Amino acid sequence: MPSSMLFGINNEGRVYSLYTNGTKWREFPYLGVEFKRLSSVPNFLWAIGGDRQIYVHVHGFDIPIRIREEVYENQRWNPIEGFVSRLLPTDRYQWSNKDGTQNRTLESIRLPSFAWEWESSWTKDLTLDGQPLDHDGWTYAIDFPNTYTPTKTWSSGVRRRKWFRYRKYSAMNAWCAIAPLYKDSTQEPFIDVCVGGHLMPGDAVGMMLVWAVTAHGRLMFRSGVGRESPEGKRWIPVPLPTPHAEVKHISCGPAGLTWIVLWTGDLYVRTHVTTATPMGEDWVLVSPPSNESKVCHVSMGTHSVWVTTENHTVWFRRGVTSQDGCGTAWIEMSGKMKSVSVAPNDQVWAVGVSDQLVYYRSGVTPTELTGRSWRPVKAPIQLSRHSTQSNSLLSLGMKSTGTNSGTEDTSWDDEAASKSAPTRLITDRPPCDSNFSNDSMTSRQSSAVSTDCVTVNKSRLWCPLQSVGSLLGMEVNPDTDDSGLDVDTERDAFLEKQNESLACVQNTKWSCVEAGAVLVSPNNVPRWFCNASVSIDEKETWRQHILDNLEERRMRELRVGANYETAIEITSWVRAMTSKVSLEGGKMEDVQVEIEWNGVEADVLESATVRILSLDRGVKKHEINLRDVVHTESSSEPGVPRVSLYTVGKTHPLVFQLSTDAEHDDLLSNMMYVCSALYRIRSNPSSKSYWATTRLGEVLTFDPLVAQGFQAQEKHQFCQMFNLNNCEIPVTRQLVNSFPPGTQLSVTGHIPKSATRFSINLECGSNQLVALHVNPRFDQKEIVRNHFANGFWGIEDTYGPMGMDVGTDFIIVIQCDEHGFRIERNGYLLGHFECRLDPATITQVTIQGNVRPLTIKYLSDKPIFEESGIYWRQIGGHLRQVETCDIGVTWGIGFDKTPWVYTGGWGGSSLVGSKQDMATITDTQTFEVYENQRWNPISGYSARGLPTDRPTWSDVTGTERRSKESCVLMNTHWHWETDWCIDYNIEGGTDKEGWQFALDFPCVFHATNNFTDTVRRRRWLRVARYVAQGPWSELGNTKLTDLSLHTDTGGNIRVWGLVAKGDALYRRDVSLETPCGVSWEHVSHDETLVNISGYNNQVWAVGENGCAYWRYGITGSNPMGESWKCIDPPRRASLVQIAVGDLLVWARDSENNLYTRLGLSPVCGEGTQWQTVPEQKMKHLCISKREVWGITLEGNLTKRLGVTKDNPGGYCWVFTLPGEWTHLSVKQ
């Protein structure tokens, strides 16, 4: 769950935020304005300042709010002058919008308010639907309302071109003042503001509803507020239920439900608040809960309304639904509260009356919206390093209790005239980050400067009549703004750790709490309630003391007993269970499964086996040595828990089908424990590890350093033996790691008496390319060495004595070193053979001629994936993609696009592992079901369709029957987050009930029921959430669609990400110490990017349009580069994935065909052309420097052999690791 924030105002008017993954309140930078009221939705905070003006604060965005303004320039041809800007009287404007209906000259397009700035100047669009245009960007057509083509023909009568320019909301992370109603801001100040409606059904543009109440009791609606225009356009007065009514308070729920409280205590509900009529239409009176005490405060979530009265009684309104906003009855709640704030998911917070603490209502669930009890939030305040007033905060701690309590009206009037500057941007750019002690001083100065600027600018900029939005006193640069409200909470956590010594203030008195932006799930409550008064230091000392003493105890006891036998011998342990098992892809049968392991001490096992026995244990059907296990993964289907056990050399896994999820977790956990103990894995994977994910989101990692100790080895090399006894000659064996320097091959065999000659060939791809030909010729008494390429043999090397004879055994050793092949026969050096072909392209060895070969021994520096000893362990987590770099920083992306950073732990959920570095990990999955109906003349639309129709409940294509009941959760780690609800945000739009209409079923659906429509459908959605423990910590709240990690030559970690909207982000300052980095930098680009990959200052991306983009100008000092350069895709192909290595670029198109880029060099990073890699389709590509890995369409892992700088396409795919792999990341 992404971290969200609860806001509060203390009794001094300071704003604080509390992160759901944090433990301390953090103060917003104080800039001279106190606040009285807050209202929030995620990322947007509206507030009433102490000057009783309205401020808006936009935060938590990693990418700026950017709007593309477009203008079309139109021209018409005439025979004399050619194309000119003079148009016919009936024509459109010379400068217009796309369909020509509006006059839009470049000059007339202004910034909507001073919170915006232009990011670029007007530019011509030089592409049309992805095709490049000439440098003027004109497109031609016969006449205006027509299709435009890039080329001019004889019939082209008109032409147009598109100009575009970006504007950016520049007041990000700053308080931005909204212009007052009158020029004199004290004339009609505001007393309340609320924001809501960010989850209105049917809203596709991200609109929000902002309402405000003036001191005269008038109600104002802010028009045009949305995610792309945070400050809105203007205030519109809203008529009140009765002419003399005066509003005191207003609250607006996430779905647009709006209640007002009058000074008389009357409650009214606004009706018909929809996306079409955001201001609503009418008022409905709701009788107040009691006659004794007037209602003074109201707050609402999606399904609940809570009010407090002047005597601080809390009431819950029962029966509030999305259809009926008024509810049915009042329920009195226990406890006295000053005010209540309800979160969008109906969780409730409140401020107590006497103690002024913030309370959380525990036990609020969808079925029990009233909850159980009030629980105080015990989070201390962390004094922000931005805080300008830390001293006064402490000293003033007791000063002003009561001024804000309940009867605000009196206290407000006193200060009314004190602040007169109507328009101001309050920003808090810390001038020098490093110098904390000066921070307060300088930031105070900067706020003073900003106020000064206002006075200068005010008269010139102010526009009282239209009130067109916020006016800013000074320009800001959000890129460098570092407010207390950080975008990334990891950094907060990091800083929190660092600043542990900072003073913490307990027992703050709160005047207001605002929960509109907080998302807390009742079964996963944040750590706000534990007593945080125990500082870690204190705990550390006694813990350390205990540990030291325990160690001393052990030393003392061991010193004496070093040679003693242990009283309890470690015996073998057998775990037995009943399960269904499928052997070798066969049928499921009931068996008894026994896992037995033996060891001499705990956690160090000598051997372990899995035995499959018949149910009566009489017959042993199968036995697996766990040393042969490659990996275990869950292969469950919903409701059917399964575990697949993959062993070396077998294409089919051993599949266990368990009866319960608990048994499934138990088996996986046991397997992982046994295998880890077998391989002595007791730590996190090394930086050289391979990371992969599977279909079900399990994370697997393979550590070559672990394998090194266990694969049969000589001189620390990985070894593979081929037994060639009784093989037919010629015989060929693949060399899975090629033959780079360091590799060695020994061939033994017997030479028959009749032999004349035989040969050992190291071949590249096929026998048409032989890098080394070793050819003992007994008839000529010499050993010939040569190479074969382009159909010709090279120059023979025959130097050296024969050294072997017919009728004897022989051993020939070929070793590749920096100079070439060193060849030995029968233990004596024969000579060196210079490499004439790149030894890294060698793929296989072939032995032919008169010889009886016995064995081939192949020694390689890299793990040999065909041999046993290659164990992929589960690391815990639920991720779609994991990316790593070669120095030990690893990131992942969940199925819901949340980015995660690896913490260095292992295990989690059901897996055994480290206890440290574990965090709660979550993921979400949305289930969708389509409800289809056909119209008939009698009953109208009904579920009765034609026999040929799709089922009433189906998937999107209508081919698969799918009902609400058939959507079941995968396992017990999942739970339903929501109930089934209708989706209104579907392409084509919907009507009020979510229906979409069409002529017939396989047609395009639209929102309105036309005369000709005969079918309709609507989409139901239900969200499931996965919760488990894992070694991952969540990163920020920006969702990522793709990710790339790599290191440059300087050892700096470069992290690039892509967000859902297609923008690229670069992560600043990622290092081993701060693996989560510091902040995202936005790298703007006009195309939507879908995939990204990088290697050592080379970054490539793929756009949604299928083009590749190469980032130009990346250097060690400018890691973000200069600009994207479009690289046209291969002909008729639309690229979807790119993988970058050391002067190596591979790409994959939408058909899963593969391409490699030719002509790459250090000076020409973008290469020259694409070359098809024909053999096999892959659904995923991964490059580690010069190694290319792929995942086949079936989900098997495979490697490309023979890839070098000069032969980027390689020769063949070697070995497969079967499994349900979906993603791999290797960086070495």
Next chain:
Amino acid sequence: MASDREVLREVWDGKLPVCFTLSADQVSTVGEPDPTYLMVPRLSYLPLVLEKVKKHFVKFVDAEFQDNEMWLEYNGTPLKWHYPIGLLYDLNVMDNQLPWNITVHFDKFPANEILHCPSREAVESHFMSCIKEADVLKHRSQIVSNMQKKEHNQLWLGLQNDKFDQFWAINKKLMEPGDQGNFKHIPFRCYQGDAPFSQCLVKPVTNEGNPKTLQNLLEEVYPKIPVDDMSVLVHGISIPLYTHCNG
């Protein structure tokens, strides 16, 4: 603390070097048998670790006594089988003397001083009753009674076979804090010399909501004795008074 694997592992790994000697009056053979030396887990119980000892000594004992119940004695004190071994050592051995010299007897069972131990099952049922008692204090017995038989079994086998992971896989459930983030009460026993152990209901947090320290606990158990006058051993070590009971 229940999630602090490092400490748990150290506590679990505590093993005492013990020198077992056959009581001189039991030797029926000509030569005296050599003593036998063993490392015994502190957390285990004596009947679980004596198999090797019995095997070693039984051939030196008069056939008449060979099938008798074996019992142990240190410095003249018979050792109670139902106390964990580490506790027996901490109670009886004053000066941290190692190895721990234990005398083995096959005769004259001091039935008025110690209990008979008929079988391993007796140890198991004693151990499980201790676990249940602690769970009553921690969670009002909700966890242990919801466990399956095989989980109970795994817990016991984990202890019997000295398997840390096997034991803690189950025991971690028992050590999970309750709804309030705390146990209901702290499960503890204070042993003092030969006296029966002291025990009372102690909540893990003070009335002010702060976690209780060892000092708080001792003050509640022994209100009359100044804390500074006590010497407290937990698992054979002294721990700081400000250690949190619920840490």
